[in-house]
Amino acid sequence: MAGQRVGEHLGERMTSLGEFIAAQRRAAQLSLRQLSEQAGVSNPYLSQIERGLRRPSAEVLQQLAKALQVSAETLFVRAGILDPDDGRPDVVGAIWADERLSSAQKTALLAVYAEFARDQAASEMSTNRQGNRT
Known part of the structure; x- marks a missing residue:
């Protein structure tokens, strides 16, 4: 049951993310194709993101x-x-603000950071589930 709730929450978050991206795209007066070209992602992939499918x-x-x-x-x-609201320093903002790094370096650092943060969150969730069983 808890896994189902987590899955539903993730689905809601992805839909919300997609809706936000679509709203920002419309506010910038960009077509789906224009944004996909500017961001360097395929048009179908961007469409799936906006619909919360990817x-x-x-x-x-x-x-x-x-x-x-x-x-x-x-x-x-x-x-x-x-x-x-986690009270941690703004790592993403600090990386983006560092003028010594190239855009490619910032992207790589943020991808690694995001993966570590995801792994840690999954580890903490697993630990909490095991703690609730005892």
């Missing part, structure tokens, strides 16, 4: 954020990669 990687979120001129952190929070 979960984009941190790298794709970075590319979409850049093309939409929104912060990557905003998309990471909407995708559930980052928790806005």
